[in-house]
Amino acid sequence: MIRATLIALVVAAATPLTAETRVPVSQAEISLGFAPLVKEAAPAVVNIYTKTVTQERQRTPFSNDPFFDEFFRGLSQPQQRVQNSLGSGVILSDDGIVVSNYHVVGMATEIRVVTTDRREYNARVILSDKASDLAILQLDGAEDLPFLDLRNSDQVEVGELALAIGNPFGVGQTVSSGIISGLARTGTATGEGFGYYLQTDAAINPGNSGGALIDVNGDLIGINTRILSRSGGSNGIGFAIPANLVGEIVHQARSGTEEFQRPWAGMSGQPVDADLAASMGMALPEGMVISDLHSASPFVEAGFKVGDVISMVDGQVVNSPSEMAFRMSVAGMGSTAQVTRLRGTEKDVLDVQMMAAPNRPPAAPVQLGENTPLPGLTVARINPEVIFRMGLALNAEGIVITDPGQHGARAGLRPGDVLLAINGNEVAETTEVPQFLSESGRRLNLNLQRGGQRLNLRFRL
Template sequence: MIRAALIALVFAAPLAAQTQVPSSQAEISLGFAPLVKQAAPAVVNIYAKIVTQQRQRTPFSNDPFFDDFFRGFTKPQPRVQNSLGSGVILSADGIVVSNYHVVGMATEIRVVTTDRREYNARVVLADKASDLAILQLEGATDLPFLDLRNSDQVEVGELALAIGNPFGVGQTVSSGIISGLARTGTATGEGFGYYLQTDAAINPGNSGGALIDVNGDLIGINTRIISRSGGSNGIGFSIPANLVREFVNQAQQGAEEFQRPWAGMSGQPVDADMAASLGMELPLGMVISDLHPASPFAEQGFKVGDVITAVEGQVVNSPSEMVFRMSVVGMGGRAQITRLRGVEAADVLVKMMAAPNTPSADLLQMTENSMLPGLIVARINPAVILRLGLPLSAEGVVITNPGRNGARAGLRPGDVLQEINGNPVTNTVDVPTVLAESGRKVKVILLRGGQRLTLQFRL
C-alpha cells in the first residue's frame, strides 16, 4: 500500500529522521497519486448551520444613547448562517476532528464523504481557545481513517500535503513542505497560537482539513492563513496532531469540556538582555514573572525569576508553548519540567491538575426585585481567575455577569468589586446587603484590567 509506494519513492520513514528527495525522473513521475488514494477518503466535507438571534435595526441603532433606549422595543429575529469546512476521520466508527470555528456553534451538521455518503453529526467536545472540535457521525461504521503521527518528530523541510475543500469547489490536494515549527503569535483567531507552518496552499474551506506526511499520517489540522487577499500566500498554519490526540482521548473519556492543566503562573520569553541579567549564555526558555500560591509549580518549589526551558524534554520559549506542552501531556499524573535557576538546571516533576475551585466561589445572583437584577458575583479563587482571565494576585469579589441594568451602568464581567457607596466588599453576601441600603444613587469602586475605576449611576 502506501508504505510500498514510499519505498519506490525512496522516502525513509519519519522515525529514522532522514528523508530523501526522488533521485530520478522515474521516481518523480510517480507523484503523490498512491498517497492521495490512500489518505483522501478519510477527509470529509462539513456543512454546518448556525442559527443566531439578531435584533432588527432601528434609525437609532448606531446612537450610543438611544440604542439602549430602543433595545427592548425590537424583537430578535433568527438568522441562519451556513458554514463550509473540512474534517478528518480518525476512527472507523466515525470520530471526526475539525475546527471550532467551523462547527463549534452549529445547530445542524452534515458530513459528506468522498464517496458521497452523508451523515448527521453531533459535537462531542469543542474548545474555542484551541479551535478544535470532535464530532461523532451517526450510524457510521467501517470508515477509512488516518493515523495520528507524533507531531514532535516533524522536521522543517519535510514534504506535506494539505487536503480539504477550498472555496467549496470540492476536495482538493495541494503539496508543499513544513516551513516552520512552534509558530506562536503569527496567526489570527481564537487559538493559542502554537502551529506547524506549511507552504502547501490552504484557502477558505480548507479549515479542519488534513495536513499529512509522506506516510499518509496526520500531522496537523489546517486552521489559519496569513493573507491580505483572503487566498493562500504560502503561509498556512496547522494545529499539531499531538494536541488533536489529547482531544480525542478526552472526548472518548466523556469529557464535557476540554481540560488543560493549570500552571498558575505568568511569564515571558527570555530575551538577550534578560539572559545577560540572569547569567545565561543564550536567551532561551520562559521566565516566571508571577506565581499563584496554589500553583502546583509553587508546591514544587518554583519561584518568580526561575526559567522554564522544557516540558517532558520538549523546548518551551513562551507562555503559549508552555500551555501547548502542558495540554499535550494532559490531566493527571506528573510532567517533567526543566528548571534553570542561576547556573543550576534541575528536572522537577509537577502535577498536571485543574485550577482548584477552593475556597468556594459562593456564586450569588441578584433577584429580579433587586436594584441590579441578574447581577452575578463570585468569590475569587484559582478556577474563577482562570475562567475570567484575572490577574493571579486578584482576590475578593468579582462580577461574572452584570445583568441588564448593570451592563447599562457600565459594569462588565471580570470587574473586581472593592467598594459600593463607601462600603468595602469582601464577600458575595455583602453585595445585596450594601445595594439594599444604597438608595437610587450608586457609587462603585472596582478594579478592571489592573486599573482602579469609579462608576456612578442612578437606578
C-alpha cells in the first residue's frame, strides 16, 4: 500500500502543472497521501512525561544584593521545586528501547511513557549524552512493542520527503510533512546539541523534541531536536540528529555503557576557506586543516602532521571540526576509520584507530577534606583524558581544578583553572595541594592559568 502511494506521488509529480484547478479524476488521486505510512510508523512514537525535583533556596528581600545575599545564604532553607515537562520519543526495539533528547529526560527524576494505544510504562535512562542531546530509555515490563528501523542517514539526500511525528504543545500526536532541506548543518541550532544535524522544513514545535523524522519507507532518519526561531514556534527550519549517531549510542547502551564513549582525536583544526586553499596551493577549498596535534593522538601514530588536510572519514566528506567529531563518533570506539589525507599534491588514505583519550600519566585526583581552607576542592594531573573531559587546550600541563567546591566557587575558582602556585610554591603534584594549603596560615595566594590569562587570587582566611 505504501509503495502504491509512492508510485502515485511520483506520477503526480511528473504531471505538468497548469494554472487551472481541477477535480481529482481517479481513485489514486483521491487517496493520495501519507495515511498508510503514518498508520505503520506512528505507533512507534511515544509521549514522554517527566518530573524533575530541584532544590531552590528561598528568596529574600536582599536576594539581588551581593553583600546581604551572602549574609542570609546560610539562614534560608532550600525548598523542593517540582518541574513537569513534555516531550516525545521513538521505540527502537520490541523490548522497549526508546530514544529521546537529553534535554527532555536527562535530568528527570521520574519518567512516564505513554504509547498511542494508551499503554503506560515507567522508564529509566540507561545511557545519556548531553553533548549530542540524546538519551536512551528502557521501558519497564515492555514486550512486543512496535518499533522503527534505523536508516543509514548518510544516504539521505536534500529534497527527500520527510515526516515529523511528535506531540507539539501537548495537543496529542501530530504528523507534519516536508522535505530534507539540508545536510551536515553545524552551528545553526541552539542549546546542548552536538552541532551536526539534518535540516527539514517539516513543522517542529515544543513537544516535538525527541520525536521521529522518517522517510517515505517509514524508516527513522533522525530524532527531532531543535528549531531556529525567534518566536519559539516553527518557521520551517528544524533540525534532527542523524540516525547513524542514534544507532551508535543505542549500541553502546545495549553493551552496558552508562555514559557515551566518544573517540578522542587529540587534534584541533579549522575549515579550509578560499584564502587558505589558495595559500596551500589547493584548486578548491575542501576539508579541515590540522592546526595542532597532541603527541599521544592516534592521528600522530597514523602519520598525520600539523598542516595536513583531512577531507574524508570512511568515505564521507569532512569540512569542519564538528563534522570530524561526528564521523568519529559514528565510527565507534575500538574501530578503525579510513581517513583521507591531503598533503601538498599527494592524496592518500590512512587507517586511524578510534580510541579513548589515554589516562597517562595517571590523573591521581585529590579532594580536600572538610578541615581544610577550601573543602571540596578537587584537583587532577593534566593528561589526555583530563584534557578531553575538561575541554582544555591540547598543550595544557600541570594540575587542574576539576571541582572548586562550594567555598572555592564563591572565591572565584572555576573548573578548568590550572593551578600554578600556592603562596609562591609551584604545584607539580596533586598531593602537594593539601600540603601547601595547610601551610598557608591566615593568607592564601593562588596563581592560576585560565584560558590565555594568568590570574592571581588572594584570600584572607
